[in-house]
Each structure stands twice: as C-alpha cells, then as structure tokens.
Amino acid sequence: MNKHAIEVKGLRKRFGSQIVLDGIDLAVETGTIFALLGPNGAGKTTLINILSTLVAPDEGTATVAGRDVVKERDEVKRAISLTGQFAAVDEALTAEENLNMIARLSGFNSREARARTAGLLKRFDLTASAKKRVKTYSGGMRRRIDLAISLVAERPVLFLDEPTTGLDTLSRRALWEIILDLKKQGITIFLTTQYLEEADQLADRIAVIAGGRVVANGTAGELKARVGGEVLELIGGDDGVLRTVPTDGSIQDVRRTLSELALLYPQDTRVSIRKPSLDDVFVALTTTAGSKEVSAR
Amino acid sequence: MRTTDYSALQPASLAATNAVFIGRSIRLSLRNVEALIMAIVLPVMLMLLFTYVFGGALDPGGDYVNYVVPGIILLCAGYGSASTAVDVATDMTNGIIDRFRTMPIRSLGVVIGHVAASLFRNLVATGVVIGVALLLGFRPSASFLEWLGALGLIALFILVLTWLYAAIGLVAGTPAAASGYGFILLFLPYLSSAFVPTNTMPGWLQGVADHQPITPVIEAIRGLLTDGPVGSNGWLAVGWCAIILLIAFVWSSWAFRRKAGRR
Ligand SMILES: Nc1ncnc2c1ncn2[C@@H]1O[C@H](COP(=O)(O)OP(=O)(O)OP(=O)(O)O)[C@@H](O)[C@H]1O
Ligand SMILES: [Mg+2]
Numbered sequence: 001m002n003k004h005a006i007e008v009k010g011l012r013k014r015f016g017s018q019i020v021l022d023g024i025d026l027a028v029e030t031g032t033i034f035a036l037l038g039p040n041g042a043g044k045t046t047l048i049n050i051l052s053t054l055v056a057p058d059e060g061t062a063t064v065a066g067r068d069v070v071k072e073r074d075e076v077k078r079a080i081s082l083t084g085q086f087a088a089v090d091e092a093l094t095a096e097e098n099l100n101m102i103a104r105l106s107g108f109n110s111r112e113a114r115a116r117t118a119g120l121l122k123r124f125d126l127t128a129s130a131k132k133r134v135k136t137y138s139g140g141m142r143r144r145i146d147l148a149i150s151l152v153a154e155r156p157v158l159f160l161d162e163p164t165t166g167l168d169t170l171s172r173r174a175l176w177e178i179i180l181d182l183k184k185q186g187i188t189i190f191l192t193t194q195y196l197e198e199a200d201q202l203a204d205r206i207a208v209i210a211g212g213r214v215v216a217n218g219t220a221g222e223l224k225a226r227v228g229g230e231v232l233e234l235i236g237g238d239d240g241v242l243r244t245v246p247t248d249g250s251i252q253d254v255r256r257t258l259s260e261l262a263l264l265y266p267q268d269t270r271v272s273i274r275k276p277s278l279d280d281v282f283v284a285l286t287t288t289a290g291s292k293e294v295s296a297r
Numbered sequence: 298m299r300t301t302d303y304s305a306l307q308p309a310s311l312a313a314t315n316a317v318f319i320g321r322s323i324r325l326s327l328r329n330v331e332a333l334i335m336a337i338v339l340p341v342m343l344m345l346l347f348t349y350v351f352g353g354a355l356d357p358g359g360d361y362v363n364y365v366v367p368g369i370i371l372l373c374a375g376y377g378s379a380s381t382a383v384d385v386a387t388d389m390t391n392g393i394i395d396r397f398r399t400m401p402i403r404s405l406g407v408v409i410g411h412v413a414a415s416l417f418r419n420l421v422a423t424g425v426v427i428g429v430a431l432l433l434g435f436r437p438s439a440s441f442l443e444w445l446g447a448l449g450l451i452a453l454f455i456l457v458l459t460w461l462y463a464a465i466g467l468v469a470g471t472p473a474a475a476s477g478y479g480f481i482l483l484f485l486p487y488l489s490s491a492f493v494p495t496n497t498m499p500g501w502l503q504g505v506a507d508h509q510p511i512t513p514v515i516e517a518i519r520g521l522l523t524d525g526p527v528g529s530n531g532w533l534a535v536g537w538c539a540i541i542l543l544i545a546f547v548w549s550s551w552a553f554r555r556k557a558g559r560r
Contacts, residue, residue: 052399077401078308088396092325104317105402107308149396153306 002066005030005157005188006051011060013046020046022212023060028205030156033179033189035203037196037278039286042209044192045085048161051190052082064157083150085161085192087142091135095126095145098134099152106153120148123178125171139166147175151182158182160191164198176202196278206278210286220278227276227284232257235270242269246276246284308401318410325384326414332380336418340373340426347492348433355493363437366430367518368491370423370451371511375486377419378459379479384411385466386475389556398557405553408463415459416452423451437522446531447521453538454514458482460545467552491515510537 006028013021020043028034038044049055051064053073062069065079082088090098099120103113121127124144129137134145143166150158160179164172179189179202193199199206200220207217216223229249234242242265247253258271309317327333347369352361388394388407397404427435439447462479469475488502489495489511495503506512513533520527 054395054398074401077399080399082396082399084392084395086392088392088394090321090393091391092328093321097324101317101321102396102400105309105314105397105400107306107313 002030004028004063005032006034006062006064006190008047008051008062009060011047011050011062012058013043013050013055014058019212021050021057021209024209024212024214026207026214026217028188028190030188031183031186032204033183033191033202035199035206036190036192036209037199037206037282038192038209042286043212044209045161047209048082048084048159048190048192052080052159053077054082079155080157080159081150081153081155082159083147083161083163085165087146089134089142089146089149092133094131094133095121095137095148096130098145098149102149102152108153116152120151123151124148125174140168140171143167144171151178154182154185154187156186157188157190160189162192162194164193164195172198196282200278208282208285215285216281223278223281224276227280230254230273231276231280232261233272233274234261234265235272237268244280244283246280311403311406314402314406315409315413318406319413320410322384322410322414323417326418329380333418336373336377336422337425339376340369340422341429343369343372344426344429344433351492362430362433362435363523364519365492366426366435366437366522367515368486368489369430370426370518371454371491371515372483372486373422373426374419374451374455374458375483377422378415378455378462379476379483380462381411381415381459382462382466382469382475382479383472384414385463386469386472389467390471394557404557405550408467408549408553412456412459412463415462416455419455419459420452423448423455438524439522443521447518450514450518450521450531450534450538453535453542457538457542457545460542460549464545464548464552467549467556485509485511486515489515510534510541513537 004027006026008024008026011021011024012019024047026034036044036047046055050057051062051069053069053076056070064076067075067079069076090101093101096117099117100113103116104110108116118127121130124147126141126144126148129141134142137145143163147160147163150160163179164175167175176198179191183189191202203220205218206220206223208215208223216226218226227246230247232245232247232254234245236242243261245257245261247257254273347365348362352365355361356364385408388411394404394407397407437444461482465478466472466475469478486492488506489509490506491511495506495512498506513530514537516525516530517527517534519525520530
C-alpha cells in the first residue's frame, strides 16, 4: 500500500487566460482525512476534478492510490468515489433506483445491490422517501442521496466537495460520524468545506489554497499557531466585532497592541481575548485586507 | 484497521453496464407519460388523417391505405425517435453524467441506453400503426419472410434516425436546442414517395425525392408488405441505412468524447 493515497506535484491549470491552479504541491497520507480550504473561486473544485479524472491538468503530475490521473485514468477510477459540489443524481429516478443503478454499475449482483441500497437508505435517513423521485426532494435530502450514492462501492479514496453545504445541523453531525467511520475502515478522505469548524473537527491535515497556490498546509493546531497565541477582539457599542488583532499572548505584546489601539478607537470600546480559530487563519491567509490587519500591530 | 476488501469488487462488464443503462432508459420512457401517450396517439391520428382526410383526394379508389402505411410508419418513427435528442442532451447537461464519468465503466452506455429505449418505443408505435391500418382496411400480402424483412428494415431505419438524434442531442448545448435542431429531420418523409408518388412532384423536387434515402426505404417496405416489386430498392435501402448509421454512430461517439471526455 502506498504511504500517500494522493500526491500532487507542480499542478497547473488554466481556463482560457485565467490561471486557476498555479503550481500546487500536496500529499495526503493513506487512511487520513484531508481538508482543502480556500475562498470562492480558489480552484478547490478544479483540483478535485483533476484528481477524479474529470478535468485534465495543463502541467504537473498527480497520483491517486499510486496511479497517474492522466495516464492511468481507468485504474484511478477503480480507486475513487466522488461527491461533487453539485448533485450528480438521476432526478427522474427514485432514491432507491439511483442507489440500485450505481450498485449494479459498480459490479454488485442484484441481491447484493438490494442489500447495499437498503443499508445506505437507512444510514442516510432516507428510507421513508426511498420510493419518491429525487426531483421532489428538498435540497438537504438531495445532498444526502448524492452522498449515499458515492458510498455504494467503498473505494479506497473518497472525494467530497463541500459535502455538508445545505445540510441541517443534525444531518451534518451524522455525516461527520459517517466520515470518521470511513476513516476507521482505512478509507482516505479528501474534502473541501466552507465551514472551518468542520475542518477543525474532522481533518488530520488542512491545506489552504489562494491565488492558485498552497498558502498553508498543516494540522489545525499548526495553522492556528501561525496566527499567534491570543487574539484581541475589539467590540463596539452595537456588540459587533470592530477589529481582530492577533498577538503572541505575552503581557508585553498585549499591552503594546492595546495602547496602539487605544489611540484609534473610542475609550468605551470593549476588549475580549480569545484563542485563534481557523477562521482567523483563513482570513489572515486569504484576504489581503485580512493580512494587513494581522500585521497592523 | 481495514474491513473492506476493495479488490474483490470488479466493475460491471460492458454487457452488464449496457443492460443497466437500457433498463434505466426504458424506465424513464415509461415514466414520461405525456411522451408515451403521444407515441401511441400520434400513429392513430396520422393513420386516420391520411386515410380519411387526404386519402379520398389522393386516391378516390379508396386503396390509399395500402399505399400510405409505410410512410406513416416512418413518419411515426421520426417523431418517436426525436425525443432521443432531448433525452441525451438532458443527461449531458445534468450532473449525473459526471457520476458515470468517475466510474470505471464505459459511459457511452448512457447513449446506448437511450437508443435502445427509442428502438423499443418505436417498434411498439409501429405495431400500433399496423394494427390501426388493418382496422382501416390495410390488406398486406406479405409472406412470413417478407414481414420479417419489412420489420427488420423498419428497425434498421429507427436505429439510423435514433443515432442521428443522439448525435444532435450530444452536439446541442441544451435540451431545448436539441429539440429545435431535431425538427429538421421530421420533414424528410414528406419529400419522398411516402405520401404521393414522386412523379406527381415538380421536376427539380422529383430529383431530390427520388434520390434521398427515405424513398428506397419506403419503396422496399411497400414492396415487401404489399404486392409491388422490391427490386433494387432493398439493397439501396439497406446500403443507405448502413452508411448513415455508421456516420451517425461515429459522429455520436466523437461528440460524446468531446462532451464527456476531459475538460
Ligand atoms: N470549465 C470551466 N471553464 C472556465 N472557467 C472555469 C471552469 N471551471 C472553473 N472555472 C473557473 O476557475 C475558477 C476556480 O473555480 P473552482 O470551481 O475550482 O473554485 P472553488 O474553489 O471550488 O470555488 P467555490 O468555493 O465557489 O466552490 C473560477 O474562477 C471559475 O470561474
Ligand atoms: Mg467548488
């Protein structure tokens, strides 16, 4: 078995004159959960599409389960499963028929396919609507059937592009459980998300891409440490956060930062001190305004 | 810990893949109630229209029904297979195709499924036309072998049209566009010997009508079902169909690779 389920080297992709990926290097260890973060349009979906053989890269190499995504597409397809950002479901069929169809295409015989279908319907809480056409489903139900379909054949590498977008809190928690279970089975999971708490909870490693490049890569703890020890939050009269300023957490740094801020804000502005969250990291790394703010101390 | 044995699961064979897609398309056809009703009602309407409304004027002897049956069969096949363009275009613009593309299967099966379902639908419609025609006084004189030949030629013609529509569905950007482009093919039967002998047409049109592929198909089916001579029309019909089928299939495969290949 390969140490790395996914390896990406110098990957570049442009659409027309727009450079979307500008030299991406990544490695995901087998059996771990990897979260890819980045602002809208950063190229997360593009990277997942390249890794799942849907899109051809312009330059660089990528292997999934040890196979090259360009030269060994069929072998890669045998090793992966994908839930894309947008539903890939047959709307005119019922949930049950969708699952059964994919199970048959994945090589299950009809008895196994039925058993697999029933199990997944239960796992994703869709048994009650199993015989309704997907066309009639709510957004969250559609998301769930789409996820269930991706788990029909348990492949060693699973790509999830914003899997919990549109799910209610309960369904989201349930999906987290499922993802952690899959990891226990030895499946490697590569996911993207806009919810940083999700990355914090699930991922063994996190990478942030912006401007076509990987701007940070590490565990959640490592990334938070990059921002600093403690974050000062200035809170205005309407309880809104006026400004977030990272410090290294020492008395000296906090005092100096505060005295600088005291000159800029009204004296009745309140202050709170908290640990940095991934959101702080994200803002710091992906917005120029944010990075100015961080270095404004 | 590893509880799943990934290597044990072999992806579905080509035959099994196509069987699944054919099953899917037939199920979708049966579920599309309006289209299904049209597929049954249209042949009946056309039979009645041509026999009672135009028939008297075109052939006061009342024998027009024997003349027009092959034309109606092909006309219905044209209408019936046109929906393939829309079905294919819909699949190509929905997310579902991306699901199939990430699986280790030949995803052209999606198109093959729609083609097979169209063949099935149109053979049913052909049965309806022949049934209604018999009620209206159609008296075929075909032997068993001649029936077989006629039905084989009809099936071949349906396949040709359906693959053409599939290609149109693949190159059209949207289902609505596919439906629009597909309309053109529906006029071809009128410019043939389907409804009136070509020697009643103006000279220039007669040239077109005599040499377009639908005329030998019509003449061959007519010859087989009723007493007339088949002559060279049989080979001409099969030849035309084979050539266009090949072109349509290659065009479809090419368009599919362009659409469903890597972007
Ligand atoms: N097929 C395509 N043709 C042209 N441009 C494309 C195509 N696919 C993506 N892009 C462009 O590439 C950029 C990256 O898109 P991508 O979908 O990968 O972003 P993302 O990080 O997934 O964003 P989001 O968080 O909104 O899902 C965008 O600017 C998008 O417009
Ligand atoms: Mg995306």
